[in-house]
Amino acid sequence: GAVIGILGGGQLGRMLSVAASRLGYRTHIYEPGAAPAGDVAHQVTQASYDDADALRRFAESVDVITYEFENVPAASLDLLESIRPIRPNRRALAVSQDRLTEKEFLRGLGLRTAPFANVETEADLPAALAEIGTPSILKTRRMGYDGKGQIRFRDPAQRDWTGAASVLEGFVAFSGEISVIVARGADGAVAAYDPGLNLHEGGILRTTTVPCGLAQKPVTDAVLLAAQIVNALDYVGVMGVELFVTPDGLVVNEIAPRVHNSGHWTQAGCAVDQFEQHIRAVAGLPLGDGRRHADVIMENLIGDDMDRVPELLGTADVQIHLYGKEETRAGRKMGHVNRICR
Ligand code: ATP
C-alpha cells in the first residue's frame, strides 16, 4: 500500500496516522523531538530538519508528504519537494508561516483582517502604536501558537518587546470566535464542516461547540470565505480558518494549513472526520461531504485537567482522546473530549 509521510509527530500527526491506517495506508512520521505520534505510526524518523540525509531517506520512503506542523524551514521543504509532492502546497505554507504575509494575502482576496502594522524591529514599535493605537496585540510573525509570543498593549506609552519580528494588531471587539474546517480535494472539490464556536482561555482553545448558534447568513459567509481561501491557494488538504464575529461582519484572525484543534469535534460529529478528510485529500481520494450527524462540545484537556479523566471515563456520551504525552505540564494539551449532546 501507499505510504504517507507526515512532518511533525504531535497529537495531530498521531490522529492523522490513525486515520491513514484505517484507510489502509502506512505512515512515516518525521519529527525532531519526542513524538506522541511515534507509537501509532508505522515508521518514525527522529532527526533535525537540517539533516539532509535523513530528509532525503524520509522522502524516498513515502509516496506523498504532508504536515501537521507548518513551521518546517523552507530549505528542508525544497529538498523534500525535489523528491516527492508536498500537500498542501508550498504557497499555503509560505503564506501562513508568517503572520504578515498571511494578512497581506487575506487582504488581497478582499477579506477583512484586524488592522495591522509590521514591526520588523523594536525600533518600529512607537510608529506602529501611533498608527494602530490601543488596545492592540503584538504577535511574533513566525512560530507562535497557543497565544505564545504575544503581548497585549493597553497604553500607547507601554514598551514591551516580543524579541522577534512581529505584527501589531488592533484589538477586534468580537462578539464571538468561530472557525471553519474546510477541505479541498486533488480534483478541486471543496467540502466544509459546520463552523464551530470557539472559547479561548489565556490564548489557548478551551472548547469548540457545534452548532455555533449564529444565524444562517454569517454561517454561509464563513463557509464561502473559507472556500475562497482554499481555491485561491489551489490547496489540497484540510485547513482551519479562525474568524472573529463582529457587528460589521466576519474578520479573519488566522489560517492554519492543516488539521485544526477546533475541528476535533468532527471525530464524534461526522462519519468522515477532519483527519480522514485530510488523508483522503492528500491521497487523491474523493472527499467526504462534511455532513454533521450530532451536536458536539469538544473540550481540551490541558495540564491538570488530566485529573478529571477517571470521572470522564464514567460519563455517558463522552468520547475521550488522550495523546500519550509522557509529561503533564501547565498549559500543555494532553487530550480532548467530545461530548455528544444530541
Ligand atoms: P493558535 O495558533 O493556537 O490558534 P496563536 O498563538 O496563533 O494561537 P491567535 O489565534 O493569533 O494565537 O490568538 C489567540 C487568541 O487571542 C485568539 O483566538 C483571540 O481570542 C485572541 N486574539 C488574537 N488576536 C486578536 C485580535 N486582534 N483582537 C482580539 N482578540 C484577539
Ligand code: MG
Ligand atoms: Mg495560530
Ligand code: MG
Ligand atoms: Mg489562533
